[in-house]
Amino acid sequence: MPPVFGVLFDGIAYGMLLFLLSVGLSVTLGMMNFVNLAHCSFAMLGGYVTVTLMNALGWPFFATLPVAFAAAAAASVVLERVFFRRFYNASDLEQCLLTIGVVFVSIAAAAYIYGTDQQPVQLPDFLRGSIAFAGLNFAVYRLFLIAVALVITVVLVAALETTRFGAQVRAAVNNQRMARGLGIDVDTLFAVTFALGSGLAGLGGALAIAMVGLDPSFAFSYLIYVLIVVSVGGLGSIGGSFAAAMLLGISDIAGKYYVPAIGSILIYLVMMVLIMARPAGLFGRR
Amino acid sequence: MQRLLWGLAGCALALFGAGAANAQNTVKIGLIMPYSGQFADTATQMDNGIKLYMKQNGDTAGGAKIELIRKDTGGIAPDVAKRLAQEAIVRDHADILAGFVLTPNALAAADVSAEAKKFMVVMNAATSIITTKSPYLARTSLTTPQLNYTLGTWAAKNGIKKIYTMVSDYGPGIDAETWFQKGFKDGGGEIVGSVRFPVANPDFSAFVQRAKDSSPDAIYVWVPGGAQPAAVGKALAERGIDTSKTKVLGQDALTAESALKSMGDQALGIIMVANYDYNLSSPTNQAYVKAYNDEFHRNPDFFSVGGYDGMHLIYAALQKTGGKTDGDSLIAAAKGMAWESPRGPMSIDPETRDVVQTVHIFKVEKVGDELRNVEIDKVPNVKDPGHMTH
């Protein structure tokens, strides 16, 4: 197989990671129009939970993943109840400012507790190394990541399409006022969705450590990528986030393989062209 | 009226008090580093080195009491660094400027050092031109050409004929690439290809694949510290690069402690060039590592040694000038200063005021249960080749 397939595979894995990190923000933005720039702080929290459990308490890697999810979800519930829900009707700017403040505090807290250097994590042996197939090497960890992301995507889409909860979520994203009018408890719905989205981000953060590292600046550095995925994919759409994440992951990596001099420029150009062509995003509604 | 008199008396006392404090002869050092932001860990390590030196050698030198005034640049901010340097001199009456993790900041502050004629010690920033910006500037860390030219010539002389280079596309990376390639070619080797990756690059597989496509004997990698060393190491292993067949060469940060922990056994066999690693076996270093461990509960790295030796230079220079703090005396004293550092013997070149030191070559091997950088070769008394072309 020509080496480009190996590169594409890596691009898909990277895209899957971006998807996990972004899907929560896309849905909550689409549903409540609440600009939560602190979304990646929850991802960072998940990452640090995994690091603590593994390095300080000796837990196995797999066991830490559900805890990372739960911790991020729990933290988001607390923040949402105490804080965020008072600002659902505030202006975009105020929401930005509030959540940026939360990001700053989270970065400082992480630096205080864990220090500013990289947090290494030792994966179990069967997740290390690569599999040789058809003359190419496929990293085991990336296969694992793709598998996890696909499973989650299937579960999310199934939940959205087949459960009552999913129907309510779709209704609230489509037309919040109408949904409220029909008696759907949008506030609780939103709290649950917010928790789920943040939990997924936490899981993404935990999975990201072995691929891209973890330090206190994670909350900021990945925010830009997540915003790109969300705005290109369209607010409130899981399919949109998936497509956008794949597109960005693949074009970024393919660009770097074929024309390295372009580097990061390609991802920003692609984003701008797509947004100018379809301002509501690939699968967006507004 | 009474209040006015008390007020005046108070002012007079304060003025005299200030005068009296000066009479005690305090030497103030403006320590300008990025204590917050993404380079904070580097600043912490350097600061630890400084603190350890002062703990071991007391806080007086040349008859004067040493006082540190720490100022935070927050990261890459030459305008802020310049202002902090000016404020240190003008407001805090600092006699010496020190620290400087980042090149743009060091360059900006060097202008201040030249204009105000103050002694300046660069304890980390590694670009050659920094020492040319002020005649009062000395460096105790390393220069990128010093390490990479040496690695290049060493690699060519040690069985590597064809090499592919990959570096980060910004100042230090491009510097490393230029000098490594020069050294390698001067040693008789052939560069089969090269690529530069964007600075904040999370994923290296595309670039590693390109390297693999050219079938080199070895791959040279330069990335800044942080998340990237581990990511690139893993990408190399994942794309099937076997270090026993295709050697991997790099500079210090590539096999830093946290990177090794993250890469695990995938890091075995990586060859690295550095001016210091905590695994060096000299008695001076072993004492240093033990003292550092006792005080800070972590292993020292080359940043800490830059701070440690920087303080030594300041102390020794003050000793030599007998406490005189003007720029001319201090720099004259610093030129030619030589001493035994945890990294080995080092000195300050009297012509360029830059550091002359032993360059060590390491290989990642398993020692007991752990991955360590083990020294396999060294080149003593290396001057900065970057100055030779001027």
Place this chain on the structure above:
Amino acid sequence: MTSATIAGPHDYLRTQTRWRWAEIVFWLATLLPFVLAPDYLLLASQVAIAALFVLSLDLILGFAGIVSLGHAAYFGTGAYMAGLISEWGWGEPLTGLLIAGLVAGAFGYLTSFIIARFRHLPLIMITLGIGLLLQETANSASWLTGGFDGLQGIHTWPIAGKFHFDLYGYTAYGYALAVLFAIFLGARRLTHSPFGLALRGIRDNSERMRAIGASTRSHIRTVYTIAGMIAGVAGALLAQTTETVSLEALGFQRSADVLVMLILGGTGRLYGGLLGAIVYMVARDRFSGLNPQYWYFWIGLLLIAVVVVLPNGLLGGLSLLARRVKAAS
């Protein structure tokens, strides 16, 4: 509507443009650092430059409702232009400032065609994209920009041949303050004009504005060009007074900082931006002296506090306080 309340739109505008005593006190107070705090003049000059930059953002954000995450693109363009002119041998500050401002304004004009066509999230992402693209390009074009190390060899000539840039910062602060005041006067005039009213209309309800026949797109393009020019002048001031320019002048951090400063102080009032710049820059300087690692913690708390307690920024809070005091007395 009695004749006592609103006599006509021109009279309304005229009453708005009268100088309040608080404004006069504020501008006189900006002269105090020369006398009271001569050790802090360098900081003061950087505050003045930040204030000018925030002012330019206020024009597009506070008055026209354009949220930009990439405004540093114009600041950086002005900075590099001024730096390059000096590097190429012409170090005269005032002409350099003018040229840099015009170049940044031209860049603003070109990008305004894209900007004027979008709103909300797409607009935010486009401004972000412009900023990031420019930063990447500037890094790649290191033959021109000096890359990571920054531009070297900038030397600013003394102003009018007499006032040379000293170590204490007297000239730097005087120069920056004078430029800030001059541009502020222009901005004040602009916002209290029919054009300013139109901008506010666009910010509040652009569909309605179009319905009454206002050409929203050309207004947005105009204000964006002007804001680009002012941001460029601020960047040029930084380059000239510090004699350094590096990539962070164009960077995301700088765009984020200026946004925070503006919202902190309060949007849409011009003075809010100035106040926000002063508070943010001084607070950062103080905090970084005390405990540098935890600067982010305190500024994060401050931001949260401002949003929760003072939705109109610090200036909004102050005017609320002033009104309460006046009502009580």
